[in-house]
Structure formats: C-alpha cells, structure tokens
Amino acid sequence: MRIDVVTLFPEMVEHAARFGITGRARERGLWRLGLWNPRDFATDNHRTIDDRPYGGGPGMVMMAGPLGQALDAARDAQRADGCPAPRTIYLSPAGAPLTHRRVMELARAPDAGYVVLAGRYEGVDERLVATVDEEIAIGDFVVSGGELPALMLIDAIARLLPGALNDEKSALEDSFADGLLDCPHYTRPEVYEGIAVPDVLLSGHHEEIRRWRLAQSLRRTRERRPDLLAGRTLTKEEAALLGLNDN
Ligand code: 4HQ
Numbered sequence: 390m391r392i393d394v395v396t397l398f399p400e401m402v403e404h405a406a407r408f409g410i411t412g413r414a415r416e417r418g419l420w421r422l423g424l425w426n427p428r429d430f431a432t433d434n435h436r437t438i439d440d441r442p443y444g445g446g447p448g449m450v451m452m453a454g455p456l457g458q459a460l461d462a463a464r465d466a467q468r469a470d471g472c473p474a475p476r477t478i479y480l481s482p483a484g485a486p487l488t489h490r491r492v493m494e495l496a497r498a499p500d501a502g503y504v505v506l507a508g509r510y511e512g513v514d515e516r517l518v519a520t521v522d523e524e525i526a527i528g529d530f531v532v533s534g535g536e537l538p539a540l541m542l543i544d545a546i547a548r549l550l551p552g553a554l555n556d557e558k559s560a561l562e563d564s565f566a567d568g569l570l571d572c573p574h575y576t577r578p579e580v581y582e583g584i585a586v587p588d589v590l591l592s593g594h595h596e597e598i599r600r601w602r603l604a605q606s607l608r609r610t611r612e613r614r615p616d617l618l619a620g621r622t623l624t625k626e627e628a629a630l631l632g633l634n635d636n
Pocket of ligand 1: 480481508511512513528533534535
C-alpha cells in the first residue's frame with residue numbers, strides 16, 4: 390500500500406508515522422508514505438496557499454490552485470509507483486464518520502493507493518473538495534488541522550495490513566471488529582490495590598473464559614454503546630448471555 394499526504398506540516402506526519410506498529414509496518418515495507426506540501430506549488434514570491442473567504446467572515450481558506458497541484462503530483466507519484474488508481478480522501482468534520490468497518494475495507498486491498506488531504510484554517514476551497522473521492526470525519530469535534538485525523542486514519546489502516554501485527558489474531562479481538570466493545574484485560578499482579586483479577590481468568594478453563602469475555606463485551610456494549618447493539622443481530626449464545634430469551 391502507498392499513502393500520500395498533502396499537508397502544510399509534512400514533518401508532523403513523517404515523525405508520527407515512525408512509531409509503534411504503524412512505524413514497524415512501514416519498516417517492513419507493508420506501506421510507503423509520500424508527503425507533499427502545497428506551499429511548494431505556490432506561484433507567488435510569498436508562497437501563499439490561503440486567502441480570505443468570498444462573502445467575508447473570519448479565518449482563511451486554503452486556495453484550490455496550489456492544493457490541486459499538490460494532489461496531482463501525489464497521484465502522479467502513486468501511478469509511477471505501481472498504484473494505478475489512487476483514491477483521494479479529505480479529512481473534515483463534514484465527512485462520513487469513520488468506522489472500523491470502513492477502516493477494514495480500506496485496509497483490505499494491500500496494493501491500494503490513498504492520497505489523503507489534511508487541511509488547515511477554516512478549510513479548503515469547495516471546488517477542490519468536489520474533486521475528492523471520499524470525505525471522512527474522525528469524530529464530532531473540531532481539531533486545528535487535518536494532520537492528526539489523517540494520522541489516525543493511516544494508523545488504523547496500517548495496523549490491519551497483513552504482517553503488521555505480530556499476532557494476526559489480535560486484530561480480531563479489537564473493539565468493533567465484531568461490532569462489540571472489547572472485554573476488560575488483566576495482567577500481573579493477581580491483586581492490585583485490593584482488587585483481584587476475576588477468578589475465571591485464572592481457572593484455565595478456556596471455554597468458560599471465552600464465554601465470560603463475550604458476556605463482558607456484550608454488557609459493556611449494552612451499557613456504554615447501545616447504538617452498536619441496535620445495528621447488530623445477536624447470536625443465540627449472545628442473547629442468552631445478555632439474559633434475553635430467544636423469542
Ligand atoms: N478538521 N475529522 C478543520 C477536523 C476533522 C475531523 C480537519 C478541522 C480539517 C480544516 N477532520 N480542518 N473532526 O476537525 O476530520
């Protein structure tokens with residue numbers, strides 16, 4: 390997979406992409422990162438990339454010209470690097486809320502290419518937004534630039550690329566992977582601040598442990614995120630664990 394990010398702060402993205410599972414996946418060659426600064430495509434002496442909004446109002450808007458040039462350069466680089474059909478993604482609060490399901494879809498094609506536009510200021514000239522393939526929001530809150538949202542998207546995708554996790558099974562256990570929140574986890578010591586690890590986890594009964602974890606996931610999801618359960622059909626076992634009868 391190749392991911393190119395168009396950003397005014399390429400060092401921020403480059404730096405963050407070196408750490409943890411994402412960084413290791415990159416070292417393993419599972420994905421490549423390209424960075425493009427729209428300022429390098431500005432045409433005036435001041436290298437201007439923003440301007441005042443038509444119609445007035447506070448803040449500045451990123452100009453379509455330099456951004457469009459940077460996006461074109463990123464897509465050309467992708468094609469030259471064996472990604473014939475790059476998909477352009479714009480991070481913005483107005484996008485479709487990102488879900489783990491969508492992350493899994495984006496990660497499913499390890500040979501895919503993504504060009505990610507991270508904006509600053511009040512946003513990007515709408516005529517450029519109109520050219521992107523997909524607009525994604527990482528949450529119903531506002532951050533000061535698209536770099537952290539872009540990094541979150543990239544991180545979520547990169548850790549799912551085959552070979553990124555040392556134990557491939559661990560992605561299956563993620564919160565949301567099966568539409569439920571993750572179960573609680575414990576490690577040593579057996580008692581911490583007077584609180585013991587649940588007995589069942591020390592029992593060695595794998596089937597009981599599996600059922601306990603599933604029950605915990607189900608109860609947590611019902612308690613904290615009932616919206617997730619509403620969009621999911623329960624198996625007979627799951628319904629029983631939640632104390633629901635099957636009619
Ligand atoms: N921004 N999900 C404004 C976000 C955001 C979000 C990114 C702030 C774009 C121009 N991006 N810039 N929430 O708040 O993706």
